[in-house]
Amino acid sequence: xxxxxxxxxxxxxxxxxxxxxxxxxxxxxxxxxxxxxxxxxxxxxxxxxxxxxxxxxxxxxxxxxxxxxxxxxxxxxxxxxxxxxxxxxxxxxxxxxxxxxxxxxxxxxxxxxxxxxxxxxxxxxxxxxxxxxxxxxxxxxxxxxxxxxxxxxxxxxxxxxxxxxxxxxxxxxxxxxxxxxxxxxxxxxxxxxxxxxxxxxxxxxxxxxxxxxxxxxxxxxxxxxxxxxxxxxxxxxxxxxxxxxxxxxxxxxxxxxxxxxxxxxxxxxxxxxxxxxxxxxxxxxxxxxxxxxxxxxxxxxxxxxxxxxxxxxxxxxxxxxxxxxxxxxxxxxxxxxxxxxxxxx
Amino acid sequence: xxxxxxxxxxxxxxxxxxxxxxxxxxxxxxxxxxxxxxxxxxxxxxxxxxxxxxxxxxxxxxxxxxxxxxxxxxxxxxxxxxxxxxxxxxxxx
Numbered sequence: 001x002x003x004x005x006x007x008x009x010x011x012x013x014x015x016x017x018x019x020x021x022x023x024x025x026x027x028x029x030x031x032x033x034x035x036x037x038x039x040x041x042x043x044x045x046x047x048x049x050x051x052x053x054x055x056x057x058x059x060x061x062x063x064x065x066x067x068x069x070x071x072x073x074x075x076x077x078x079x080x081x082x083x084x085x086x087x088x089x090x091x092x093x094x095x096x097x098x099x100x101x102x103x104x105x106x107x108x109x110x111x112x113x114x115x116x117x118x119x120x121x122x123x124x125x126x127x128x129x130x131x132x133x134x135x136x137x138x139x140x141x142x143x144x145x146x147x148x149x150x151x152x153x154x155x156x157x158x159x160x161x162x163x164x165x166x167x168x169x170x171x172x173x174x175x176x177x178x179x180x181x182x183x184x185x186x187x188x189x190x191x192x193x194x195x196x197x198x199x200x201x202x203x204x205x206x207x208x209x210x211x212x213x214x215x216x217x218x219x220x221x222x223x224x225x226x227x228x229x230x231x232x233x234x235x236x237x238x239x240x241x242x243x244x245x246x247x248x249x250x251x252x253x254x255x256x257x258x259x260x261x262x263x264x265x266x267x268x269x270x271x272x273x274x275x276x277x278x279x280x281x282x283x284x285x286x287x288x289x290x291x292x293x294x295x296x297x298x299x300x301x302x303x304x305x306x307x308x309x310x311x312x313x314x315x316x317x318x319x320x321x322x323x324x325x326x327x328x329x330x331x332x333x334x335x336x337x338x339x340x341x342x343x344x345x
Numbered sequence: 346x347x348x349x350x351x352x353x354x355x356x357x358x359x360x361x362x363x364x365x366x367x368x369x370x371x372x373x374x375x376x377x378x379x380x381x382x383x384x385x386x387x388x389x390x391x392x393x394x395x396x397x398x399x400x401x402x403x404x405x406x407x408x409x410x411x412x413x414x415x416x417x418x419x420x421x422x423x424x425x426x427x428x429x430x431x432x433x434x435x436x437x438x
Contacts, residue, residue: 007350007351007352008351008355009348009349009350009351010348010350010351011346011347011348012346012347012348012349013347014347015347021349022349027352027353035349036350037347037348037350038348038350041350061416064354070352070353070354073350073351073352074352101415103414104412104413104414104415105414107414108414151352155352155353156352156353156354290383331412332412333412334411334412335413335414335415336414
């Protein structure tokens with residue numbers, strides 16, 4: 001006898017009415033949802049071998065306990081297949097981790113999305129896209145996994161746009177913002193291995209993040225050339241007075257160019273950190289740093305990030321096209337740290 | 346007919362007991378919680394000065410949070426409870 005589901009139940013005429021009912025209750029992100037019937041919810045719980053009462057996370061700032069039952073209901077709403085549930089669970093563990101610091105990115109006017117980077121075998125097994133149209137559309141896993149996490153934030157943690165979620169602009173990634181690393185083609189150490197996991201483990205990394213910003217370099221055939229363009233684009237982006245993170249996503253052509261020169265991820269990070277520093281004079285002239293210009297401000301440099309290790313480098317995106325992107329993290333130093341969790345199956 | 350499950354959490358009520366508010370700020374030690382945003386320290390210092398000059402507070406001490414999106418950390422709470430009678434905190438940009 002499986003454990004009872006304790007959520008409140010509602011009777012509706014049929015699936016079409018259920019969709020409208022969910023809109024009327026304020027449970028949707030603005031798109032139609034899949035009606036969360038008991039059989040569907042149970043299938044997700046069973047796929048992750050979780051009891052409905054199991055606590056997946058506790059968000060101290062909001063005093064909210066997130067149970068497996070509520071995660072599963074929201075994952076059904078989002079359109080997840082049962083086998084996606086372990087990834088959703090890992091991501092929810094990530095945003096409930098004190099290092100991610102839920103209250104800020106869940107609430108802030110600066111409008112963070114939850115960038116989710118999936119690594120390890122599960123990404124390939126569940127067809128989490130790491131290639132063409134990386135940020136969408138077209139892949140069910142990518143669009144429903146992130147949607148499920150956002151619906152948990154909305155329906156369980158109370159982060160509703162206009163009330164507790166006060167994003168001034170928001171961005172499309174707040175609907176779903178999921179990518180996988182292209183480990184099959186990448187010449188580099190995968191992100192999760194750099195962050196302490198084994199290659200055969202599956203993980204999801206959550207980072208509070210602004211929208212992706214594409215940059216062009218269709219000219220250079222060297223690592224330094226491509227990364228010089230990237231650094232020049234990155235230098236004035238996000239909170240230039242102190243970013244917690246950047247995620248740099250290098251797509252096929254740039255990946256091959258950079259790797260062809262023998263550069264690994266560590267060298268990429270170091271180069272970008274060194275070449276994205278701003279002079280105090282520029283920051284003051286452009287009204288980003290307070291205070292009057294002082295002698296020497298032109299030579300006094302402020303790093304964009306505290307450490308090169310604050311840059312997450314991910315190989316992903318289509319094989320063709322000399323484009324890649326960078327994603328500024330949300331807010332400022334110490335506000336929210338990227339967190340990597342193992343996907344347990 | 347189909348039956349669907351509620352994705353939201355039911356809020357459980359919990360009583361909160363407030364400390365009695367002082368009738369007057371006369372001679373009270375004021376704690377100011379600064380949230381690290383630009384100029385928040387200047388605004389709070391101004392408030393502290395007004396509470397001292399116009400309401401007779403004994404003085405004020407400012408405490409700086411780690412950042413604006415987290416609660417005041419334990420050291421601040423401990424120091425507040427030892428060294429202050431009332432506190433001013435707020436959220437703003």
